[in-house]
Amino acid sequence: MAHKVEKTFRFVIVGGGIAGVTCVEQLSSQIPSAEVALITAGPHIKAVTNYKQVSKVLEEFDVEERPSSVLEEKFPNLTVIHSAVKSLHTQSHSVETADGRVFGYEKLCLCSGGRPKLLTQENPYVLGIRDTDSAQEFQKRLSKAKRIVVVGNGGIALELVYEVEGCEVIWAVKDKAIGNTFFDAGAAQFLIPSLEADKPERAAPCKRPRYTTEEPAAGASQTFTADRNSRGRNSGPTEPGSALGPDWHEGIALRGAEQVSRRVSVEYQCEVEKIFTSEELLDSQQQTLRPENVGSWPVYIQLTNGKTFGCDFVVSATGVVPNTEPFLHGNNFARADDGGLRVDDHMMTSELDVYAAGDVCTACWEHSPLWQQMRLWTQARQMGWYAGRCMAAHVLSEPIELDFCFELFSHITKFFNYKVVLLGKFNGQGLGPDHELLVRCTKGREYVKVVLSGGRMVGAVLIGETDLEETFENLILNQMDLTPYGEELLNPNIDIEDYFD
Ligand SMILES: Cc1cc2nc3c(=O)[nH]c(=O)nc-3n(C[C@H](O)[C@H](O)[C@H](O)COP(=O)(O)OP(=O)(O)OC[C@H]3O[C@@H](n4cnc5c(N)ncnc54)[C@H](O)[C@@H]3O)c2cc1C
Numbered sequence: 291m292a293h294k295v296e297k298t299f300r301f302v303i304v305g306g307g308i309a310g311v312t313c314v315e316q317l318s319s320q321i322p323s324a325e326v327a328l329i330t331a332g333p334h335i336k337a338v339t340n341y342k343q344v345s346k347v348l349e350e351f352d353v354e355e356r357p358s359s360v361l362e363e364k365f366p367n368l369t370v371i372h373s374a375v376k377s378l379h380t381q382s383h384s385v386e387t388a389d390g391r392v393f394g395y396e397k398l399c400l401c402s403g404g405r406p407k408l409l410t411q412e413n414p415y416v417l418g419i420r421d422t423d424s425a426q427e428f429q430k431r432l433s434k435a436k437r438i439v440v441v442g443n444g445g446i447a448l449e450l451v452y453e454v455e456g457c458e459v460i461w462a463v464k465d466k467a468i469g470n471t472f473f474d475a476g477a478a479q480f481l482i483p484s485l486e487a488d489k490p491e492r493a494a495p496c497k498r499p500r501y502t503t504e505e506p507a508a509g510a511s512q513t514f515t516a517d518r519n520s521r522g523r524n525s526g527p528t529e530p531g532s533a534l535g536p537d538w539h540e541g542i543a544l545r546g547a548e549q550v551s552r553r554v555s556v557e558y559q560c561e562v563e564k565i566f567t568s569e570e571l572l573d574s575q576q577q578t579l580r581p582e583n584v585g586s587w588p589v590y591i592q593l594t595n596g597k598t599f600g601c602d603f604v605v606s607a608t609g610v611v612p613n614t615e616p617f618l619h620g621n622n623f624a625r626a627d628d629g630g631l632r633v634d635d636h637m638m639t640s641e642l643d644v645y646a647a648g649d650v651c652t653a654c655w656e657h658s659p660l661w662q663q664m665r666l667w668t669q670a671r672q673m674g675w676y677a678g679r680c681m682a683a684h685v686l687s688e689p690i691e692l693d694f695c696f697e698l699f700s701h702i703t704k705f706f707n708y709k710v711v712l713l714g715k716f717n718g719q720g721l722g723p724d725h726e727l728l729v730r731c732t733k734g735r736e737y738v739k740v741v742l743s744g745g746r747m748v749g750a751v752l753i754g755e756t757d758l759e760e761t762f763e764n765l766i767l768n769q770m771d772l773t774p775y776g777e778e779l780l781n782p783n784i785d786i787e788d789y790f791d
């Protein structure tokens with residue numbers, strides 16, 4: 291190594307996102323005398339605010355971007371270093387930053403997050419959304435756009451298609467239904483009318499114990515339009531930093547160049563065949579172009595269903611890749627198939643004294659039958675907190691067991707303006723055909739799905755103000771045999787809370 295070690299810290303944490311900051315807070319509170327360094331690339335750090343434990347495992351909180359001085363004032367033994375780590379030397383227990391400084395560590399936690407897994411890296415018309423900078427770039431480009439294509443069917447796509455106004459959106463999804471990372475086709479059917487104009491209908495409960503859904507045929511498309519009055523929004527840009535999170539779009543107006551309201555066309559069961567410029571389009575003599583798509587768009591996207599759309603730009607909302615690159619050279623990290631650093635049940639990587647938490651890591655311990663990893667804010671906080679506890683326990687030679695929060699998967703969020711709660715194996719993940727679904731759906735009001743295996747509840751999707759989360763969480767955790775209750779479990783006329791008292 292070219293440079294001399296400037297200082298050795300007991301704990302070094304890399305990354306000022308939710309995972310890194312929570313890890314720092316945990317370590318600094320547990321061992322206040324320990325010297326801790328937080329090395330982060332951005333000028334700001336993320337802070338969890340308004341934390342609320344909704345039930346045993348469900349939690350809600352806001353996230354704010356703050357100057358790092360707030361953390362340093364709170365924890366006198368903390369040093370925040372604003373520079374990117376460019377290399378890691380696990381043999382000598384040191385990291386080197388982009389500005390050429392070298393810091394030693396006794397224990398290190400990598401919390402460098404992830405970045406968008408783009409359809410293509412080179413095309414200037416293909417955007418990803420991750421942090422405030424990329425959200426602002428998206429907003430700027432959108433303000434001049436008449437049509438965009440959104441590719442992907444997860445969290446970002448779901449948020450964008452609902453929020454974008456004044457611009458036509460073509461939404462290309464690989465699947466038969468929208469929102470496949472969070473929902474099944476039934477929930478998608480419940481949500482899709484929200485893309486259209488608000489037409490208040492009297493909600494009539496309909497119990498659907500047998501699970502059937504109508505799906506669009508392969509290669510089909512559906513168009514939804516909505517007239518919406520502008521909703522109140524703050525207009526000022528937010529400060530640059532790490533990954534965005536809940537309600538990131540509340541602070542920025544997502545409005546295109548047209549005086550139209552929402553117009554979304556969903557192209558089902560298709561992927562991207564090719565992305566090309568107008569010159570390339572002329573050269574290739576595209577036969578598949580519909581008349582409405584002919585024009586001088588800066589970029590064209592050809593889908594595997596044979597259709598080609600011209601647009602102002604493409605949003606690649608196609609998942610994340612863990613930020614591991616700076617740490618790999620010269621070291622021997624075991625990585626998972628998704629590119630994340632493999633961690634065990636103590637958040638330890640395969641390298642001695644190196645831990646990892648949040649989007650950069652892949653949980654490779656034997657999971658509880660009711661938990662799975664998803665790269666989410668909540669899990670970044672839980673992992674950062676638990677990694678901090680493990681690091682502290684190891685230096686103090688104390689025993690530590692996997693935390694209870696990894697017992698049951700839980701996530702609270704909002705899609706299409708509905709509250710969404712996901713519990714356990716909410717989509718029957720990994721259960722094979724050996725499970726049963728109960729569904730209750732009240733159009734425009736709520737969608738409740740329960741996943742049962744061997745008569746026991748193993749997962750649930752709750753959309754709307756169902757007020758069922760706590761009861762269902764208990765039923766999942768206590769694994770009570772629900773066979774005697776049958777379909778009554780979702781009877782809208784029974785107060786289920788009283789039922790199980
Ligand atoms: C648009 C969007 C909306 C989202 N909405 C939700 C939501 O509603 N609910 C939810 O649960 N989750 C949501 N997520 C996911 C959530 O934001 C992430 O899972 C979570 O923020 C990950 O936290 P992290 O600390 O692991 O990583 P990050 O927040 O990405 O933080 C990584 C940090 O590491 C720093 N860093 C990176 N490389 C280096 C380096 N070499 N040296 C030093 N520092 C480095 C970065 O500057 C950053 O500070 C959303 C994500 C996006 C992009």
Ligand SMILES: NC(=O)C1=CN([C@@H]2O[C@H](COP(=O)(O)OP(=O)(O)OC[C@H]3O[C@@H](n4cnc5c(N)ncnc54)[C@H](O)[C@@H]3O)[C@@H](O)[C@H]2O)C=CC1
Nearest residue numbers: 442443444445446447464471561607608609610665666703
């Ligand atoms: N409310 C919430 O909980 C939100 C969570 N997030 C999180 O932020 C992160 C980033 O979000 P997303 O990019 O939406 O990731 P995601 O993992 O949620 O979804 C990625 C989607 O892209 C699809 N996809 C992948 N490769 C593709 C390809 N080549 N062509 C077409 N489709 C492809 C996948 O099938 C999946 O539907 C995720 O970890 C997500 O969970 C994001 C927004 C909201």
